[in-house]
Amino acid sequence: MVIDETRLSRPELRASRKRDTIVSMKRCCPLPIRRLHRPLVLCGAIPILLIAAVSCRKASETRQPAAAAAGVAFPFTERIGWFQGPCLAISNQHLARGTSVALVVTGEPQKVQQARSLEQTTAPTTCKALMQGRAAINAKPGISFYALETGSVGSTDMGIGLVEPPASLAVVNGLARVDLDQDGQSEVFSSCATSEGIKFAVWTGRAYQGEPRWSGYYYLGYDLKPNCP
């Protein structure tokens, strides 16, 4: 069995977790640190902080399996969109510049690339979905288009963009997967051609057979031979 596994590096996520840890420490270890004098900080506070950090880490670790079993709400609609080249279409008007976006290029095999959101755009040169003849259908109310800093993603590549996914994406046997809602079951990705566009979808379990979780439609405005199951 061939396994091609690609892990994304996620420094932002690690930073976020670090912030969460600090908040957790403040909550579960409310020591009066600021009242300590400097010598005490140097001689006594550091060991105390280390012990506190370890004990809080243990508490955090013991909570994680329970959280995973219960599942974590993941706003699929606001955090998932579709992309073509350097353009992301998503039902989210508040994506900050520099937000991390994991791109699942839905070719065969699927690939995972890292990108960052830039500004909202209506430029058809950036977003082919906004070319004349397509814009009126693709720019539905509530859909925003963002330019992306994509690195090695080609101008004709297309697929599904995940805004700050809660876990790293892996590519196993040519298919990208990630447990978005942390319920122990992976989400997978699909795209297929309709008669006039592309349908993108996210599923729990297997594509076209599992539970549909999200879908998006890109109207191309010309005729294709459909290949959707």
Add this chain to the structure above:
Amino acid sequence: MATTTKSKSGSYWVTWANAHANGSDSVDDLVEPFKANARAFIKALEDAGAKVNVKETKRSDKRAYLFHWCWLIGLGKAKASEATDMTGVEIEWDHGDEEKSKKGAKEMIDGFGLAVPPDSTNAPALDSNHIAGKAIDMVITWKNTIKIKKKDGTEESVDFMDDVNKNTKLHAVGASYGANKLTTDAPHWSVDGH
């Protein structure tokens, strides 16, 4: 004997197509009886209070021809020498060098904004209901519920749904006029649902 000079494939043909081979958004360019059927359906919708925004009716066969062959050649799925001719489109696909032919076709893929659907080996189609004048793309909107007259004169109460593909009551009204919904592509109605 008249001779025609062919122009090599490349971005020139994008400009040419945008000037000479555009699609139409007029119901008048559809063919009968679909033209009359579509017009009657649109009238019933508007009489009921819906807003109908027609986006595309008849598509250009010349544009489809350019889309088809530039996609195949540019992606290396066909050789330039395999391309067929089309009357009225004096394009030279074969530059005498495979890489140059491919480059010219790629310029057109990019200029037309053609998608390269993942896993697709199918080029943009040469034939379709749109090209034949038997399909219409339109956005239909209204608020809450309206009563739309079917062709037989009976009225149907239809709720607005964001996903028109799921609005089976609306599909039934359209079908009564001979405008059949394709449920994969939101704006598309045609003579046979394809």
